[in-house]
Amino acid sequence: MDLDTVRTFVAAAEAGRFQEAAAELAVTQQAVSKRIAVLERKLGVRLFTRTPRGAELTIDGQAFLPHARELLRVADRAVASVRTGRRPLRVDVIASRVAASGLMREFHRAHPGIDLDVVMLFDIETAVAALRSGAIDASFRAVAAPGRPLPEDIESVRVLDEPLQLLTGPGHALAAARSVTMARLVGHRIWMPGIVPGTEWAAYYEDLVAAFDLTIEATGPNFGSDALLDTVADTPALATFMGERTRLVWPAGHGLRRIPVTDPTPVYPHSLLWHRDNPHPALTTLRTHLATIPTPAGPAPETWTPNWALPH
Structure with a gap:
């Protein structure tokens, strides 16, 4: 699973808007939309529902969010374990x-x-x-x-x-x-x-x-x-x-x-x-x-x- 798409999903879920997630990740809003679409195709479910207030998580999106956060935490720990100066x-x-x-x-x-x-x-x-x-x-x-x-x-x-x-x-x-x-x-x-x-x-x-x-x-x-x-x-x-x-x-x-x-x-x-x-x-x-x-x-x-x- 591509971690960039997972990171984008978490940022969008926490921000509630694709535009704010794009600003946080220093990418375009279009890039955020494309990454979310790729992740949804890979998982075979809809993760967000567009509303006048922004983007709300679907039931599947809510189920996936804690696992997505854990994926990112594991990835960060894996990098830290071998990064000079941060590992033991x-x-x-x-x-x-x-x-x-x-x-x-x-x-x-x-x-x-x-x-x-x-x-x-x-x-x-x-x-x-x-x-x-x-x-x-x-x-x-x-x-x-x-x-x-x-x-x-x-x-x-x-x-x-x-x-x-x-x-x-x-x-x-x-x-x-x-x-x-x-x-x-x-x-x-x-x-x-x-x-x-x-x-x-x-x-x-x-x-x-x-x-x-x-x-x-x-x-x-x-x-x-x-x-x-x-x-x-x-x-x-x-x-x-x-x-x-x-x-x-x-x-x-x-x-x-x-x-x-x-x-x-x-x-x-x-x-x-x-x-x-x-x-x-x-x-x-x-x-x-x-x-x-x-x-x-x-x-x-x-x-x-x-x-x-x-x-x-």
Whole structure:
């Protein structure tokens, strides 16, 4: 159904005169009459009756009017959903409890007037494809994984180095430690079932294993963070890595420990990716906000990150 004819019908119905509807729509009265006639032929009914006072709706016209208004409202919402500056800023994070999700919560608190759509895509290749198609406006990723340079039209900036922590149950040999060095982790089983070969986070942990001779196991299905916490709490031989900013809640009886890792501290390099031609005004606001993330006070610890990570 042609929306111009529907819009003309609504204008004429609300004005009560074709001449006033023509003035509102900035067209001729003849154009209004032609559009109404086209709509009437399409619907197979008369919508107006001409009277000395103007144009009155017929019974069919009265029945059609609320639906015509809804058609126009839906059309306006459809346009607004994709119009830059009016639709929400679409941002990809890997998961709901990780650092990037926390950064977006902080951004929302700082800029509550900006509408957000937060999505969770799988890996960096999926995210880059979504950036290039316009499906999303930005993505938090570690870049660039070995052999996978970013396309020329994708921009990136490193926004956060997140220290890793060791998570253990109360019975683990390192559970009482206030901190643990990388050297002390050699020989301990670190279980991370969420590592998927070929992803950017798999590349990160592969390099971490190679650099420090660690034992990271990705065996078994990934049932999510709750199941991981249950298993680590009940298995003294297992530990896992968690980002310092990862938000976790576990039952009091689990007795889990989050232990800083030092000498050096492995950090996960979070970067923001976006398409260089993306005109969404809120994207600039997001980048400016992320540039103000405070750095920890005191002397900077010795850190490690893969040599392929984007420079900070």
